[in-house]
Amino acid sequence: MKLVVISAGLSTPSSTRLLADRLTAATLRRTEAGEVEVEVEVEVIELRDLATDIARHFVTGFPSATLAAALDAVAAADGLIAVTPVFAGSYSGLFKSFFDLIDKDALTGKPVLLGATGGTARHSLVTEHALRPLFTYLRALVLPTAVYAASEDWGEEGLDRRITRAGTELARFTARAAPEPAPATGAAAVPDVDTTAAIAPRSLTGAITSVDPADGFRVIPFEQRLAALRAE
Missing domain, CATH: 3.40.50.360 (Flavodoxin domain)
Known part of the structure; x- marks a missing residue:
């Protein structure tokens, strides 16, 4: 500082x-x-x-x-x-x-x-x-x-x-x-707690099914997820 x-x-x-x-x-x-x-x-x-x-x-x-x-x-x-x-x-x-x-x-x-x-x-x-x-x-x-x-x-x-x-x-x-230290980059980078919580899988809507950056984010349309819940 x-x-x-x-x-x-x-x-x-x-x-x-x-x-x-x-x-x-x-x-x-x-x-x-x-x-x-x-x-x-x-x-x-x-x-x-x-x-x-x-x-x-x-x-x-x-x-x-x-x-x-x-x-x-x-x-x-x-x-x-x-x-x-x-x-x-x-x-x-x-x-x-x-x-x-x-x-x-x-x-x-x-x-x-x-x-x-x-x-x-x-x-x-x-x-x-x-x-x-x-x-x-x-x-x-x-x-x-x-x-x-x-x-x-x-x-x-x-x-x-x-x-x-x-x-x-x-x-x-x-x-x-004062500026905070820059976050880590590359393969060793780990998402922080807030980010992980924000993108965690959601059981009700099923909007995001993966938090692994290597897998990408697979988005399921709401109508499709709702239909699946009704069929259960």
């Missing part, structure tokens, strides 16, 4: 990157605890490092190799953590610009955990009023719990609980969205 983390923080160190890291750690704890049995590969994308490439792409229409790799990583991810600082009551321009370059179908059905940081609790609804509509428009599967961290939230138990809950949701939803 591949998890991609997008951080739009501009400073170093960055509270936005710190929140992204803590959300990632909470997700990994749930997988390592055995709650979700899957190996996770994590890739972190710092949009600060791509700012010039993003602006150039808007002008030229062509991404740099580094930006193209970041866009491909998002498209190939099984789950996404996206965290932005708050500017003027909404997501940052850098954050929006990056997702403007994402292919319109790249996030369809993809679990996305939203996060935001700001200097005051007055912006706490930015995740619902700005971020959630953006990713809903992109047809992503936006998780129920989004995490906003104001300056005074750091070190508080409430923030820790929200991070833990959000990480648990992402671990579960991402595991469900």
